[in-house]
Amino acid sequence: MAKLLITGGAGFIGTHTSLVLLEAGYDLIILDSFINSSPIALKRVSQISGLNSTELARRLKTYTGDIRDLDFLENIFKTCGQEGNPIDAVIHFAGLKSVDESVKNPLLYWDVNLNGTKTLLTAMEKNNCRTIVFSSSATIYGKAQSIPIQETAKIQPINPYGKTKAAIENILSDLTGINPNWRIACLRYFNPVGAHPTGLIGENPLGTPNNLFPVINQVAINKLKVLKIFGGDWPTPDKTAMRDYIHIMDLAEGHLAALNYLQNSTPELITLNLGSGKGYSVLEVVSEYQKVCRKKLPFEVVNRRQGDSAISIADPSKALTKLGWQTKRTLNEMVRDGWNWQVKNPKGYLEEERK
Ligand code: NAD
Ligand code: UD1
Numbered sequence: 001m002a003k004l005l006i007t008g009g010a011g012f013i014g015t016h017t018s019l020v021l022l023e024a025g026y027d028l029i030i031l032d033s034f035i036n037s038s039p040i041a042l043k044r045v046s047q048i049s050g051l052n053s054t055e056l057a058r059r060l061k062t063y064t065g066d067i068r069d070l071d072f073l074e075n076i077f078k079t080c081g082q083e084g085n086p087i088d089a090v091i092h093f094a095g096l097k098s099v100d101e102s103v104k105n106p107l108l109y110w111d112v113n114l115n116g117t118k119t120l121l122t123a124m125e126k127n128n129c130r131t132i133v134f135s136s137s138a139t140i141y142g143k144a145q146s147i148p149i150q151e152t153a154k155i156q157p158i159n160p161y162g163k164t165k166a167a168i169e170n171i172l173s174d175l176t177g178i179n180p181n182w183r184i185a186c187l188r189y190f191n192p193v194g195a196h197p198t199g200l201i202g203e204n205p206l207g208t209p210n211n212l213f214p215v216i217n218q219v220a221i222n223k224l225k226v227l228k229i230f231g232g233d234w235p236t237p238d239k240t241a242m243r244d245y246i247h248i249m250d251l252a253e254g255h256l257a258a259l260n261y262l263q264n265s266t267p268e269l270i271t272l273n274l275g276s277g278k279g280y281s282v283l284e285v286v287s288e289y290q291k292v293c294r295k296k297l298p299f300e301v302v303n304r305r306q307g308d309s310a311i312s313i314a315d316p317s318k319a320l321t322k323l324g325w326q327t328k329r330t331l332n333e334m335v336r337d338g339w340n341w342q343v344k345n346p347k348g349y350l351e352e353e354r355k
């Protein structure tokens with residue numbers, strides 16, 4: 001079976017996707033610096049996979065290091081080649097993802113996201129590995145002119161994080177010009193949420209969360225007093241902003257579909273939105289949460305957050321046509337699984353790390 005390098009495989013999207021890929025029969029090398037994740041997450045992936053220790057030792061290897069380190073990357077490619085099992089493709093999650101932090105420290109974001117990716121692509125070129133699935137983001141559309149957003153919409157990121165993602169898409173596009181054998185999927189995620197239904201892996205925000213689902217989770221366990229809803233004057237039916245939330249397992253399956261597509265078609269670069277095509281307002285999410293966790297969640301409407309837009313909803317039809325992939329899970333499942341993860345792991349992976 002094909003061998004994959006998963007950069008950032010210990011993170012939120014990386015763990016869920018690694019699990020789906022393991023279950024599909026792929027052998028994995030997970031590379032992570034653990035700057036925003038925990039080795040416990042990988043232990044849990046192994047646990048859910050149900051593989052015995054011999055199978056795991058053969059099919060799942062972990063390397064700790066940084067994607068900006070070319071020697072480190074080259075060593076991984078070389079070792080796999082020498083073992084007669086070269087890396088066939090890369091799923092590239094590693095990077096920094098906080099909009100706020102990117103505004104405060106843009107050089108760090110350009111260094112990790114752009115230089116890291118450039119180093120990875122250099123190692124891939126040198127080792128004749130030319131298949132990559134890249135984590136892009138709907139954030140590159142900025143404030144989209146029309147809804148639902150198609151892949152042909154204008155790219156106009158409004159923060160350094162988004163700008164690094166747009167720049168990487170450009171580099172990937174340039175690569176196909178120098179070598180037509182590159183097979184590339186740029187996947188523009190909308191709002192990934194939820195967790196694996198076992199509650200063993202999920203989103204593990206270090207520090208204070210900014211995104212809606214982790215914030216609501218913390219309000220629901222009384223760690224935060226109140227949910228601040230950013231803006232009650234948006235041009236939407238209930239006046240709160242609308243987003244296209246996508247269950248993390250649907251997103252993970254989207255990567256499997258993209259990889260299968262790349263491996264079974266002539267080399268090309270595909271750019272796809274991964275979203276549900278449905279939008280929910282902040283108040284609709286809060287209402288679903290209240291039903292699932294069976295308590296009233298205190299909230300107050302405050303001023304709009306800088307950089308937010310009224311509505312962000314994908315047109316996911318290209319992914320359906322190209323990959324035969326579409327989301328299957330409902331908002332209720334996103335909330336139920338996200339809440340289940342929170343209840344089972346009130347401190348994320350921290351408690352098990354301390355054992
Ligand atoms: P995450 O932070 O949970 O995972 C990223 C992983 O990369 C972490 O395990 C981190 O330790 C690792 N990493 C960071 N810098 C590294 C480096 N220099 N070298 C090696 N490893 C490094 O984030 P995520 O939510 O799983 O996101 C994965 C990717 O998807 C990121 O590129 C992110 O920008 C992109 N994305 C995420 C979202 C989202 O809402 N979560 C939306 C759109 C795009
Ligand atoms: C944010 C990022 C986006 C990134 C995405 C990853 C910004 C401006 N955008 O998107 O670049 O790709 O996360 O998932 O940071 N909300 C509240 N109160 C809160 C938190 C959020 O009302 O405490 C609202 C927001 O205004 C928004 C919605 O909930 O309308 C979703 O917010 P969030 O989860 O942060 O995602 P985005 O802002 O869509």
